[in-house]
Amino acid sequence: MNLEQIDKQNVLNTYARNYVNFKKGANATLTDDKENNYIDFTSGIGVVSVGHGNKRVADTICNQVSNITHISNLYAIEPQALLAQKINKLSGYDMAMFFANSGAEANEGAIKIARKYGEINFDSKKYKIVTLGHSFHGRTITTVKASGQKKMHSENFSPYPDGFSYKHKLDELYETIDDQTVAVMIELIQGEGGVQPFPKEDIQKLAAFCKDNGLLLIIDEVQTGAYRTGEFLASNLYDIEPDIITMAKGMGGGVPIGCVMTKHKDIFEPGDHGSTFGGNYLSTAASLEVLNILDENKDSGVLDETIIYFNEKLKAFYESNTHLFYKEVGIGLMRGLRVNDEETLTKIYNNAFDNGLLVLKAGKITLRLLPPLTISKDEIDEGFTRLEKAVASI
Ligand SMILES: *Cc1c(COP(=O)(O)O)cnc(C)c1O
Helix, strand or coil: CHHHHHHHHHCCCCCCCCCEEEEEEEECCEEECCCEEEEEHHHHHCCCCCCCCCCCHHHHHHHHHCCCCCCCCCCCCCHHHHHHHHHHHHHHCEEEEEEEHHHHHHHHHHHHHHHHHHHHHCCCCCCCCEEECCCCCCCCCHHHCCCCCCCCCCCCHHHCCCCCCECHHHHHHHHHCCCCCEEECCEEECCCCEEEECCHHHHHHHHHHHHCCCEEEEECCCCCCCCCCCCCCCHHHCCCCCCCEEHHHHHHHCCEEEEEEECCCCCCCCCCCCCCCCCHHHHHHHHHHHHHHHHHHHCCCHHHHHHHHHHHHHHHHHHHHCCCCCEEECCEEEEEEEEHHHHHHHHHHHHHHCCECCEECCCCCEEEECCCCCCHHHHHHHHHHHHHHHCCCC
């Protein structure tokens, strides 16, 4: 049996998969079993922030797992404590953290924090959380319900937990807030929803409103966190101080890890929340090294240079292809090009692959680019050369 047959017989059919078989990875370049190489403008959906086959992360993981991989959260875990300290240092916030294994799970933690806060801090119960249309917060039963995209609320999985409501526009959020609302949960730059950044003044207005009205502001930074925008957190870029922030994707460089952090440090007591794997030696040691690498790249100016270079290439590509694209969107290395129609997007996506370039779609009409933050100038050049070839025949 070949890989496709083994996969189809034994793995649940939840992904529309491409059966390329990647064998080697080096920074933003992947090589398949037929020795074809691909430039990776996806980072495995914003995950491989430090590139494929990163030597420093590999050495850190090897050293850690040849000693201690896992002990359980019943004992102190040094790399976990150091990672939390590092995240506070890089973000400039003073928060306490809980480590989970994914973005959805980090958001579950955020929702639990908000609900407990609403239970214990007011005379009457507050539990409702307002989110945005087009938002994406995860795939668990609660986080699909928290996601504002209608297509995610399939009857197949109902009933869902209640307490979530949505509005399509940021300035409409205010209308759904009532006496039972405890929190507003948003992405600052919607990822799956179309690489859509919100205007800074609108976010600052919302943050001030939440503060004045005793509402918690939850920022889902699962995709934007760990320098994706050029700043450690998008919340830093927007100059706000959320009550709760969640991270995952890029922080582990490929090792599964998520994090929920809050300035309400005393909200949880032992027994309120937990995870068997969350924050173990393996994932936190890896994540700490990933953040060390990214911190150094930011400090030395390398990250900003990469962003500027990628930006120039993207702008030039966009300007020479305005017959296909009508808008360029995104911030830092979280970028998108809006395509005129869904069919054209599918063609570009497929042609890119055939020309040795991995790209992503977001929503129906956005070509999404999330390269590793360590991508080289040569890889950026080669990627855009391949993208030009991909669109030339359309
Ligand atoms: C990917 C993503 C999630 C879900 O993360 P998982 O690790 O897949 O559970 C949640 N929120 C946002 C903004 C995301 O981009």
